Amino acid sequence: MSNHAIASATASGDRSGTPQPGLELRAVFLRHGNAAETVQALDDVHLSVRPGELAAIVGPSGAGKSSLLAVAGGLARPDRGSVTVAGHDMTVASRRVRTGLRRRHVGFVFQSGNLLPALTAVDQLRLVQRLGPRAERTGRDPYELLAEVGLADMATRRPDQLSGGERQRVGIARALVTEPDVLLVDEPTAALDRARSHDIVQLLAREAARRSVAVVMVTHDHDVLQYCDTVYEMIDGRLTAAT
Numbered sequence: 346m347s348n349h350a351i352a353s354a355t356a357s358g359d360r361s362g363t364p365q366p367g368l369e370l371r372a373v374f375l376r377h378g379n380a381a382e383t384v385q386a387l388d389d390v391h392l393s394v395r396p397g398e399l400a401a402i403v404g405p406s407g408a409g410k411s412s413l414l415a416v417a418g419g420l421a422r423p424d425r426g427s428v429t430v431a432g433h434d435m436t437v438a439s440r441r442v443r444t445g446l447r448r449r450h451v452g453f454v455f456q457s458g459n460l461l462p463a464l465t466a467v468d469q470l471r472l473v474q475r476l477g478p479r480a481e482r483t484g485r486d487p488y489e490l491l492a493e494v495g496l497a498d499m500a501t502r503r504p505d506q507l508s509g510g511e512r513q514r515v516g517i518a519r520a521l522v523t524e525p526d527v528l529l530v531d532e533p534t535a536a537l538d539r540a541r542s543h544d545i546v547q548l549l550a551r552e553a554a555r556r557s558v559a560v561v562m563v564t565h566d567h568d569v570l571q572y573c574d575t576v577y578e579m580i581d582g583r584l585t586a587a588t
């Protein structure tokens with residue numbers, strides 16, 4: 346076992362030393378601001394999402410949901426606590442190491458797909474494959490993945506030739522192309538009508554199960570919570586299981 350693997354297993358907090366799959370946040374605290382004015386964005390947050398699970402997080406604006414996604418993906422370091430993705434410690438000090446872990450193990454899906462306007466659907470996926478670390482260049486076949494999300498006939502269309510729901514599907518396929526262990530999804534239905542919103546969240550639930558990915562979705566859309574395995578509520582930086 347390499348030193349890094351040992352450190353990861355220890356950071357995961359598992360007494361047996363076995364790295365925890367999926368996503369684990371334990372006793373996570375994060376404060377924003379400066380000495381004069383601070384906000385406790387994450388306040389003793391615990392979250393465990395197993396491979397194949399779709400977990401939803403709801404809560405008012407400013408509650409800390411984006412901060413949670415940033416910490417889970419290694420974009421921000423918490424002040425305290427542990428964050429592991431597939432057993433890897435996402436709180437390491439080196440930004441370079443965190444970026445490497447993020448590229449290998451984490452996928453992001455944003456509100457409206459966040460696609461590059463000039464690229465066709467298949468090229469959006471190829472670009473991510475090409476930019477990824479060496480091991481990922483062999484990842485999933487982009488055409489197969491687009492077919493899996495229902496876009497077999499639209500691989501060569503650019504974003505302006507796709508509907509909002511189709512763009513979001515490309516965004517999901519793009520996030521899956523590197524075969525991540527954890528998928529972090531921010532308001533995926535914000536720009537969609539009711540029917541498309543249901544389609545997209547059902548797709549996320551299906552892909553989570555099919556690919557054994559741990560998915561965390563931030564949403565304001567209570568209508569789609571029926572497709573989620575677990576629902577959490579965030580208020581003032583504190584996360585609790587919703588009843």
Ligand code: ADP
Nearest residue numbers: 377378384386405406407408409410411412413
């Ligand atoms: P949400 O995603 O639920 O809207 P955020 O995680 O964006 O919540 O923000 C949580 C709290 O932290 C809010 O009070 C917000 O104003 C504050 N905050 C977020 N980012 C920063 C920052 N870079 N500097 C100062 N305060 C911040």
